[in-house]
Amino acid sequence: MxxxxxxxxxxxxxxxxxxxxxxxxxxxxxxxxxxxxxxxxxxxxxxxxxxxxxxxxxxxxxxxxxxxxxxxxxxxxxxxxxxxxxxxxxxxxxxxxxxxxxxxxxxxxxxxxxxxxxxxxxxxxxxxxxxxxxxxxxxxxxxxxxxxxxxxxxxxxxxxxxxKSLTEESFSGMESEYPQYTRPEVYRGWKVPKVLLSGNHKKISEWRNDKPNSDIP
Ligand SMILES: C[S@@+](CC[C@H](N)C(=O)[O-])C[C@H]1O[C@@H](n2cnc3c(N)ncnc32)[C@H](O)[C@@H]1O
CATH class of the missing domain: 3.40.1280.10 (SPOUT methyltransferase, trefoil knot domain)
Known part of the structure; x- marks a missing residue:
């Protein structure tokens, strides 16, 4: 273009x-x-x-x-x-x-x-x-x-x-993208949600669908 x-x-x-x-x-x-x-x-x-x-x-x-x-x-x-x-x-x-x-x-x-x-x-x-x-x-x-x-x-x-980066982001079928985390697993006592470490893709997907970033205050 x-x-x-x-x-x-x-x-x-x-x-x-x-x-x-x-x-x-x-x-x-x-x-x-x-x-x-x-x-x-x-x-x-x-x-x-x-x-x-x-x-x-x-x-x-x-x-x-x-x-x-x-x-x-x-x-x-x-x-x-x-x-x-x-x-x-x-x-x-x-x-x-x-x-x-x-x-x-x-x-x-x-x-x-x-x-x-x-x-x-x-x-x-x-x-x-x-x-x-x-x-x-x-x-x-x-x-x-x-x-x-x-x-x-x-x-x-x-x-x-x-x-894939475009399909799973805010305003593309979802109002706002799910929360994302990376290493370290625990920082100052703040933990990554357990489900994301489970390796269970079905559960991860369900959790992501239920958890729009707009939940964050
Ligand atoms: C200082 S502004 C002019 C404001 C105008 N007198 C008014 O009351 O709407 C100068 C230029 O900035 C741009 N601009 C300012 N705010 C904008 C916005 N929210 N979205 C798009 N362009 C904007 C426009 O090109 C505009 O002509």
Missing amino acids: QIDIITLFPKMFDGPMNQSILWRAQDKKFIDLNIVDLRHFGEGVRKNVDDRPYGGGAGMILRVDIIDACLKSIKAKPGTKGQKIILTSAGGAKFTQDKANEYSKLKRMIILCGHYEGIDNRVAENLVDDVVSIGDYVLTGGEIPAMVIADTVTRLIPNVIKP
């Missing part, structure tokens, strides 16, 4: 997107990550990308014409089969595991990061396929939401991680 992320802060992606499974997914060509610097499409010597809101109000709004120029330059058009242009917004539709599954089947995902006060609403109205929120809170920019979306989707692409 090709993942394009449009941002005013490309350096934010340097570390987080180049570690662990995300790095391996790129190395093995499961994803091709393209970080696009929106500033390159800015106007004038100062490369302006934003302006004050019509009607007054606080902060600066990213301009629709600048974003349109950027999307055109990377040949991203809403409604294209196998692609989605996704706008990050606190007021968008909630990003869920189901949505991540749907996105993992795409050939290309283009994520647009807002910043400052937000983005001219004509972008949401005309230039994107989906408007997505990662939760009911406001972040300074869409960069962390873009990483959340890219990470969640990448691990669902076939063979990025072992299929």
Whole structure:
């Protein structure tokens, strides 16, 4: 899958997107990550990308014409089969595991990061396929939401991680995964549940089915 992320802060992606499974997914060509610097499409010597809101109000709004120029330059058009242009917004539709599954089947995902006060609403109205929120809170920019979306989707692409790891985890047929333990068997008097040491797979499986992690206070 090709993942394009449009941002005013490309350096934010340097570390987080180049570690662990995300790095391996790129190395093995499961994803091709393209970080696009929106500033390159800015106007004038100062490369302006934003302006004050019509009607007054606080902060600066990213301009629709600048974003349109950027999307055109990377040949991203809403409604294209196998692609989605996704706008990050606190007021968008909630990003869920189901949505991540749907996105993992795409050939290309283009994520647009807002910043400052937000983005001219004509972008949401005309230039994107989906408007997505990662939760009911406001972040300074869409960069962390873009990483959340890219990470969640990448691990669902076939063979990025072992299929068994995906079937036995939270939100995949179970609300939350069962509790997991490893060595040492006893630590500071805290014991691993006996059934997990029994070798009885039927009992282990029953225990796991009865014991969602949400039991933990
Ligand atoms: C400071 S926020 C703008 C908040 C906006 N004025 C509002 O009240 O919803 C700047 C950018 O961060 C991103 N953002 C903030 N919170 C988000 C969330 N919960 N989910 C997705 N994107 C978010 C969006 O791209 C947004 O345009």
